Amino acid sequence: MKKNQLVIMLAFLFTSMLSFAQQPDTQRIKVKVTGKVVEKISNQPLEYATITLINARNPKAIAGGITNNKGEFSVDAVPGVYDIKIEFISFKVVEIKQKKITENTDLGLVGLSEDANQLNEVVVRAEKSTVEIKLDKKVYNVGQDMIVKGGTVSDVLDNVPSVSVDTEGNVSLRGSDNIRILIDGRPSNAINVAEALRQIPADAIDKVEVITNPSARYDAEGGSGLINIILKKGKNQGFNGTFIASTGIPETYGISANANYKTKKVNYFTTAGYSYRTNEGGGLTNSEYLNPDGSIKSYLDEKRDTKRLRKGFNARVGAEWEITPTTFWTNAINYQKNSGEDKDLINYNNFDVNHDFTGSSYRLSNTNTASDNVEFTSNLVKNFNDKGHKFTADVSISKNNDDSNGVITGSPNFNTTLNNQVQKQFQIQADYVLPFGEGSQFEAGYKGNFNDLDNVYNVNTDDQGNPIQSFLSNTLVYKENINALYTQFGAKIKETKFSYLLGLRWEDSNIDVNLLDTNNFNNKKYNNLFPSAFLNYEISDNSSLSLSYSKRISRPRGRFMNPATNYASNINIFRGNPDLNPSLTDKYDVGYIKRWDKVTFNTSLYFENTTDVFTFVRLQTGDNVDGIPVILSTPINLGREQKIGYEFTVNYTPFKWWKLNTNFNLYNLNTTGDYTYSDANNLVITENFDNQATSWFARISSKITLPYKIDWQTTAMYNGAQKTAQGKNLGQFGANLAFSKDVMKDKGTIAFNVSDVFNSRIMKTETHLDNVNSYSEMQFRKRQFNLSFTYRINKKKTDREKQAPKNENNDGGGEFPG
Structure with missing residues (x-):
């Protein structure tokens, strides 16, 4: 079996340095051997093909290199007579014997042919x-x-x-x-x-x-x-694409296409899809209401059935233009349009203190939803050299409309709801990277994020539109302007195995949160410095240890701030909190990674200290419906949360036909803080939310290749129970299952999967307040079956562009310099 090309490349470089170091200075005059490697039939360039030069008179004198994304290579060698070998995974080796090289030499176009005997073995590897x-x-x-x-x-x-x-x-x-x-x-x-x-x-x-x-x-x-x-963005030369059709139970249909067409200078790519999805779910809330002395007053059981329908179309069209060999400009337009219907039926059964049935009622919510989103993105990359010196600029402009109109009917009431949201966003970013010296790198950049959100929400009781309660209706105008500057510097310490990365980011935030119906206008203006520091020690070629620190911020967004009230239940309601403040977090992490032939093990010990942390709580509103207290669930800011945890991830390949990966996370939370609020009767209430809890999460995934090349994948996960300040979140188990089979000479794939095999992904909570104890279950989506067919045009199941030698530490921000 051929060796991995990364291993070959490193061996070539290492032996080349040794052999050249042993030769006298007069022999170290080097010449260049260049050329281009392509697939023989299509003439498409082959990236990461390996080139080996073996000196016929001195076999220890080896030179070598790999091709770039254009299939081109350039190898330095001392003058001499060489046997030249050109290799690529799943292709026949091309050898040039006894080639005399005394000056710069161009080998021209080298065509490789696929090796059918090696192809099946290589695909697995x-x-x-x-x-x-x-x-x-x-x-x-x-x-x-x-x-x-x-x-x-x-x-x-x-x-x-x-x-x-x-x-x-x-x-x-x-x-x-x-x-x-x-x-x-x-x-x-x-x-x-x-x-x-x-x-x-x-x-x-x-x-x-x-x-x-x-x-x-x-x-x-x-x-x-x-x-x-x-x-996804296609990169292969010529036209290629992937088309997928799927169907499922509950009723689900989908079709999507991902294609690209690449010429010498321009790469056109597109993704489009349509989906029709139904989600069936449900839940319950069983409550016991208490008298002031703690004795039971009455019982109420709520049973919920939900059905959600979503019809959606999404499309993405773009092009990457190679302006010059070092300058690339990519533009894309994204569009999404969705519509749907939500049906939420709640049946109420009332019981007295002896749990004898006293009456029932119902509440049916029918909501129509519609949204459309359009976004334009532009990215410019200028590479000054092939060592990482570059400048990038990004611009993004988007608009999102989200509407929902609901009718709530019930045995005692009739309500209508309206929720209209419009968000406009503009982002601009520029980054500059300058490597210098040996293993050192400087970076700097700017980013601006400007966001406007208008949200109108109303709840009405009759045809005249009179509001039920003033706190249920409101209009939110949210404006967020964030400007940021950053710089960071990283280097490897010479003659040691240490490397470091130090950074500092400054962000200026100017946020308006205005509630027009209640004339509540707030401006939140602040700026913060966010330092970061990373230290890495390379214990060996296969193991590393890291220490890291960063300061982070969390600004409330989305449902956290949205004053729209989920009014499907009139006694257990949810509403966002527009008056939330951002939380700040100091993060510390100690990481270790170790690789063996068949195992990769990564572990981390981490600590997070957060002030003004967001916490979801259930509050007594002071309102009653037929004598039953109305409970409001909402997010609030608390004083502090400290979290310490241990996590590990393992990839294990015991055999080439069996792959396992698992992830485990154990953590302890310590939350402290009081919250004071006024209910609907202007009664001031202070509640203490001090809480300490330990929880854990585990996931394991297994992928096995069965006879007849049928792939079988199983994933199981478990969320451990966790104590809260007002009760407890119970444990949750889930499992997914999938089978797939390649057909039509690997151009097609049939896949069948089952989500939530045991129908057990149910969120279960216990809540204990002064006047009510409750137990709740919520299942957003019940078990689903899905069958899909994938067809590929001019594209193999394993793209050659993904066979690049892996560089574990140099493909994104925050990595250690190399």
Whole structure:
């Protein structure tokens, strides 16, 4: 079996240095051997092909190199007679015997032919792991995961190490939802991020990067880290594409296409898709109401059935233009249009103190939703040399409209609701990278983010539109202007195995939060410095140790600030809090990574100290419906949260037909703080939310190649129980299953998957307040079955562009200099 090309390349470079070092100075005059390697039939350039020069008179004198993205190579060698070998995975070797080289030599065009005998063996070896572990990040390759075929971005994130998605679609990292989600390095422009992630098909995603402790290059937003979703962009020469059709139970249909056409100077790419999805869910809340002396007053059982329908179209069209060999300009337009219907039926059963039935009622909410989003992005890259000296500029302009109109009917009441949101966003960014010396690098940049959101929400009781309660209706005007500057410097310390990266980011925030109906106008203006520091020690070629620190900020957004009230239940309601302040987090991390032949092990011990942390609480409003107290769930700022945790991720390949990866996270939370508020009767209430809790999360994924080349993948996960200041979140188990089979000479793939095999992904909570104890269950989506068919045109299952030698520490911000 051929060796991995990275190993070959390193061996060539190492032996070349040894052999050349042993020769006298008169023999060290070097000449260049150049050429271009292409696929013989299509003439497409082959990137990362290896070139080996073996001196016929001195076999120890070896020179070598690899081709660039144009298939070109340039190898330095001392004059002499050489045997030249050109190799590429799954292609026949081309050898040039006894080539006399006394001056700069151009070998011209070298064509390689596929080796059919090696192809099947190579595909198994060349396939990327679903999860790539790096010292400072984890990279999840979506294309290798059968579980998410026909799914959405939410399904993708729910399979990423360190990440979990709850039943309502909210994303958390290491057990915290205090995170920042990026798409192609830019903040998501969606108003409701959780809903938007359920509208993007998984087929449009190339990979997901999880960065738990980002450097100063990144936005300081996201107390617990960043999740960067990278969209597909074709790179192969000529026309190629992937087309996917899917269907499922409950009723689900989808079709999508991802294609690109690349000429010598321009690469055109596009993604388009249509989906029709139904989600069936449900839940319950069983409550016991208490008298002032703590004795039971009555009981109320609520049972909820939900059905959500979403019809969505998404399209992305763009082009990358090679202006010069060192200058690239990419422009793209993204468009999404979605519509849907939500049906939410709640049945109420009342019981007296003896639990004897006393009556029932119901509440049916029918809501129509519609949204459309358009975004233009532009990216300019200027490379000054091939050593990383470059300048990049990015611009993004977007507009998002999100409307919902609801009719709520019930045995005692009739209500209508209106929620209209319009968001406009403009972002501009410039970054400059200057490597110098040996292993040193300087970076600096600017970013501006300007965001306007208008939100109108009304609740009416009759045809005249008279409001039920004043606090249920409001108009929010939110304006956010953030300007940021950053600089960072990194270097390897000479003659040691240490490297470091030091950075400083400054962000100026000017935010207006205006509630027009209540004449409540607030301006939040502040600026902060965000230092970051990373230290890496290379213990050996296969193991490294790192220490890192960064300061982060979390500004309230989305449902946290949206005053729109979820009024499906008139006694258990949810509402955002427009008066939230940002929270600040100091993050410390000690990481270790070790690689063996079949195992990669990454572990981390981390500590986070957050002030003004966001916390969801249930408050007594002072209102009653038929004598039953109305409870409001809302986010608030608390004093402090300290979190210490331990995490590890393991990739294990016991056999070439079996791959395992697992992730485990154990953490302890210590929250302290009081909250004072006034209820509907102007009664001032102060509640203490001090709480200490320990919880854990585990996920394991197995991928096995069965006979007849059928792939079988299983994923299981468990969220441990966690105590809260007002009760407890109970444990939750889930499992997913998938099978796939390549057909039509590997041009097609049939995949079948089952989400939530045991129908057990149910969020369960216990709540204890002064006048009510309750137990709740919520299941956003019940078990789903999905069948999909993928067809590829001029594109192999494993793209050759993904066979590049891996550079574990040099492909993104915050990495150690190399």
